[in-house]
Amino acid sequence: MEDGLAQRDTLTTDLLSTLKDGILTLTLNRPEARNAMSDPMLEAMDRELAFAQDSRDVRCVVLQGSGRAFCAGGDVKAMGENPITPSSLDERVEYQRAIQRATSGRLVAMAKPTMAVIHGPAAGAGLALALACDLRIMARPAFLLTAFANVALSGDFGIGYLLARLVGMARAKELMFLPERVTSERALDLGLTNWVCEAEELEAQAALIAGRLASAPPQALAYMKEHLNSALSTEFGAYMDHEVRCHIDCSQTADHGEGVRAFAEKRAPVFSGD
Template identity: 50%
Template sequence: MDRTIDTGTDDLLARVERGVGVVVLNRPERRNALSPDMLTALAAVLADMEVADDVGAVLVTGAGTAFCAGGDVKAFAARGGEGGGTSAPREERARRQQAMQHATTGRLHAMAKPTIAALPGAAAGAGLGLALGCDLRIGCPDTVIATAFGKVGLSGDYGTTWLLSRLVGPSRARRLMFLGERLDATAAHELGLLDWMVEADALAGFALSTAADLAAGPRQALAAMKANLLDAQRCDLPDAMDREVPRHLECGVSADHREAVQAFVEKRAPVFGARVTEGP
């Protein structure tokens, strides 16, 4: 059943629609720049969606003409820089930001459900990190990708450097980070940073439909696939194969597998119904 989620702030909107947890970064007047309220709400909403039985996939997008411009530079200026405006020791500030990054980019990357970012416009700085943390990205002709950290004298956060290095390789990641090159949608698609490009007026519908197809899929198998893919980034082949086998066998005794086999015999589309509430 579709439902609206109270996030506690107008900076973030959330709902469940067609089995998809839809999250909307909602500061269009600031190109959806990250605010403390938005980040706190985003972390809480993602934690809830990760375990919600009625959520099979998560879709993150931005209101208006941008996905997310990253940190709010005007707010930085008002408090004398990103690290200003607080009397907390630097170590404490670092711990808080580390926790927030794990709860946002980290959760999108690791949760046992497919995650999708739909980019109606710019994804820059920390906003790019959030987009890259998702399993899949959908863009339109208005999409622009930029690291942007160097332009404000910062080195990068929200996993952007790590994710870029794995998606485009270390050499191109250096170029994008050091020079802050802006990639239009075509270049981002060719580089593999966008999985699909659709027309701007079709973006929202295509993204929701794609996420809904995933949400209606065999959730235990999808969770195991994601775990295998994450293992592939950190394991050698023998270790990865050893990790694959228990997951594959567990899927082999699942209700979804039995349904798929029966549907094949009956020459019909399978109707999956298993639910996953724990991470891989």
């Protein structure tokens, strides 16, 4: 596993990427626009998440924002300045389908744990990116906002699907139809975030959780994520049949042997990923 801090070249300043101790940290970096999405940002995220999926050096992914916001979602100002024309409509639909699968879709599907660190507002598609992560931690002053109805849009980057799974259909419709700021405390009550802490504690708390994820047995976590992602759409018998195969596969790994030895020796296990 990579131990030293490595700054990765994302080919754009709109997304920063660092790898340290198995943690790939992706920072949305358009602070002057509250980290509103740009094509270069999303395309760089596509490349970095593909790298994360394939690299043994990456054990978990952290998504965060620079400046005062996590992410304002789509760049509404740019939408007004560069509207989609009838001649470019089909091309834009195909591009957005592909980029959504490469970002939100990959955060959900990749066989590694992901966490959003939300220090400021997460709105619209920026909220969708946060919800696509497996876990979320919020600073107390931060808030969430669906925002789409305010600009007469229906939502993208998987927002409705993710909300319905996290909070149930009635709450998801409330949040989408009647967009209001969701405070960190209400987000915790609704299940939209896992933890809330003071702003000055956020970085340390997030690093602690990410470190635990990066030191966990990767094969076991990959199967756990796969199982949980399919839990609401798979017949129970089929789910259990597949669960058994994965469980037995894990029992053949070196990490399982290390876990058993550590248990017997009353020490913390050190998982290698083998």
